[in-house]
Amino acid sequence: MIKVQADRLIPLVQQIFSRAGCHAPEDAQIARRLVESNLVGHDSHGVIRVAYYIDWLKKDMVRANQKVQTVFETDTLAVLDGQRGFGQSVGEQALDIAIAKAKKSALSVLVLRNTAHLGRIGDWPQMACEAGLCSLFFVNTSGFGLLVAPWGGIDRRLSANPVAAGVxxxxxxxxxxxxxxxxxxEGKLKVAFNKGVDVPPGCIIDHDGNPTNDPKTFYGKPPGAILPFGGYKGYGLGIIAEMFAGALTGSGCSDPAAPHLINGLFALLIDPERIPNDIGFGHEVERFITFVKQSRKATPDSEVLMPGEIEARTKKQRLADGIELDDITWKSLCDCAQSLGVAVSI
Ligand SMILES: NC(=O)c1ccc[n+]([C@@H]2O[C@H](COP(=O)([O-])OP(=O)(O)OC[C@H]3O[C@@H](n4cnc5c(N)ncnc54)[C@H](O)[C@@H]3O)[C@@H](O)[C@H]2O)c1
Known part of the structure; x- marks a missing residue:
C-alpha cells in the first residue's frame, strides 16, 4: 500500500497520457478526472484504469485527441458522436454543448454515442451543477464486457449501466x-480482486448461478455474473438505461459482438431558475434537506446523508491525507509509466 498526494499523482498520470499521444488539454482532463475518482472514494474508476486505457489506446479501442461531431441538433437537442475518443475529454466537450443549450433554452437533451469509457458518471452531473443546472443521466455500455445477469437469469446480459442525477x-x-x-x-470487484478480499454477500454468482463472495470466481473460467441491485427493481432500471443510453442514442444496447468498450449517454439538463416557482427552488431544496436530516437515527452512531455528501467528505479527507493505492494498482501505474519512458518520482 502506498499513499500519494493528488497533486503529485495528477502530473504523473498526465505525463503518461501525454507520452502516449494525448495532446493538451486531453492529457490533463484524463488525469484530473481519474484522480478525482480516487479523491471522492471511487477507486474503481480512478488510476486503476490507467493501464487499461493505455492498452486500449495501443489497440485502437480508444482514440486520442477526438472532437465530438454533431450528428443532429435543435435549440434543445444535441445528438453527438464521440468518435471513440476518451470519455473524459469528449464527455466534457459534449457537456459544454448541452450546458450552453440549457442555459439558452431552459432545458436540453444530450444524446452522446460512440464514446470510450466515460469514467465516474458523477463527474457529469457535478459539471451541470456547477453551471446551476439540474440533470439526469443514463449510461450503458456496448456489451464489450457484459457483466450483469437479468432478474430471473444467471448469464451476463447487461452492463453495470449507471444512472446519475445532480441538483x-x-x-x-x-x-x-x-x-x-x-x-x-465491476471496478470494485477489480479492487477487491487486487486486494485479495471478499465482496459483500448478494453481489455476485458463479457460472452456475450459485452465490459467492469471492471475486476470483467472478473472473474465473467459466466466469460468473454480477446481480442487479435491488432485485427486479434495479434490473428494470438497468433495462431503462439500455433503452435510453443504448437504443435511443444509436450507440446500441449491450451486444457481445461489440468490438470495443463504448459508453452511450443520455442526459436531460434543466435550468431550475427558468421554471416559474412560487416557493422558490433553492429554498425548497434546502428546506427538504434539513427536514430529511432531522430524522431520528437508526443507530446512535448512524447519520443521514444526502447523495454526494460521502464523496465530498472523502475528497476533503484525501486531499489532506493523500490517496491510498493498493500494491497492484501502484505497480501497474509504475510499469505503465516506465514503458512510456516517464520517470516516477513520488
Ligand atoms: N462508465 C461506466 O460505464 C460505469 C459503469 C458502472 C459504474 N460506473 C461508476 O462507478 C461508480 C461506482 O458505482 P457504485 O454503484 O458502486 O456506487 P455506490 O454503491 O458507491 O453508490 C454511490 C452513490 O450512493 C451514495 N451514497 C453512498 N453512501 C451513502 C449514504 N450512507 N447515504 C446516502 N447516500 C450514499 C453516494 O453519494 C452516491 O450517490 C459510479 O461513479 C459510477 O458512475 C461507471
Whole structure:
C-alpha cells in the first residue's frame, strides 16, 4: 500500500497520457478526472484504469485527441458522436454543448454515442451543477464486457449501466446521485480482486448461478455474473438505461459482438431558475434537506446523508491525507509509466 498526494499523482498520470499521444488539454482532463475518482472514494474508476486505457489506446479501442461531431441538433437537442475518443475529454466537450443549450433554452437533451469509457458518471452531473443546472443521466455500455445477469437469469446480459442525477444546492454540498444498476460496480470487484478480499454477500454468482463472495470466481473460467441491485427493481432500471443510453442514442444496447468498450449517454439538463416557482427552488431544496436530516437515527452512531455528501467528505479527507493505492494498482501505474519512458518520482 502506498499513499500519494493528488497533486503529485495528477502530473504523473498526465505525463503518461501525454507520452502516449494525448495532446493538451486531453492529457490533463484524463488525469484530473481519474484522480478525482480516487479523491471522492471511487477507486474503481480512478488510476486503476490507467493501464487499461493505455492498452486500449495501443489497440485502437480508444482514440486520442477526438472532437465530438454533431450528428443532429435543435435549440434543445444535441445528438453527438464521440468518435471513440476518451470519455473524459469528449464527455466534457459534449457537456459544454448541452450546458450552453440549457442555459439558452431552459432545458436540453444530450444524446452522446460512440464514446470510450466515460469514467465516474458523477463527474457529469457535478459539471451541470456547477453551471446551476439540474440533470439526469443514463449510461450503458456496448456489451464489450457484459457483466450483469437479468432478474430471473444467471448469464451476463447487461452492463453495470449507471444512472446519475445532480441538483445544485445553494449553501451546501450539491446532491449528486451516481450509482451503477448492478449490485456492485465491476471496478470494485477489480479492487477487491487486487486486494485479495471478499465482496459483500448478494453481489455476485458463479457460472452456475450459485452465490459467492469471492471475486476470483467472478473472473474465473467459466466466469460468473454480477446481480442487479435491488432485485427486479434495479434490473428494470438497468433495462431503462439500455433503452435510453443504448437504443435511443444509436450507440446500441449491450451486444457481445461489440468490438470495443463504448459508453452511450443520455442526459436531460434543466435550468431550475427558468421554471416559474412560487416557493422558490433553492429554498425548497434546502428546506427538504434539513427536514430529511432531522430524522431520528437508526443507530446512535448512524447519520443521514444526502447523495454526494460521502464523496465530498472523502475528497476533503484525501486531499489532506493523500490517496491510498493498493500494491497492484501502484505497480501497474509504475510499469505503465516506465514503458512510456516517464520517470516516477513520488
Ligand atoms: N462508465 C461506466 O460505464 C460505469 C459503469 C458502472 C459504474 N460506473 C461508476 O462507478 C461508480 C461506482 O458505482 P457504485 O454503484 O458502486 O456506487 P455506490 O454503491 O458507491 O453508490 C454511490 C452513490 O450512493 C451514495 N451514497 C453512498 N453512501 C451513502 C449514504 N450512507 N447515504 C446516502 N447516500 C450514499 C453516494 O453519494 C452516491 O450517490 C459510479 O461513479 C459510477 O458512475 C461507471
Amino acid at each position: 445544485p444546492v445553494r449553501n451546501g454540498t450539491d446532491i449528486i446521485y451516481d450509482i451503477s444498476t448492478s449490485s456492485i460496480a
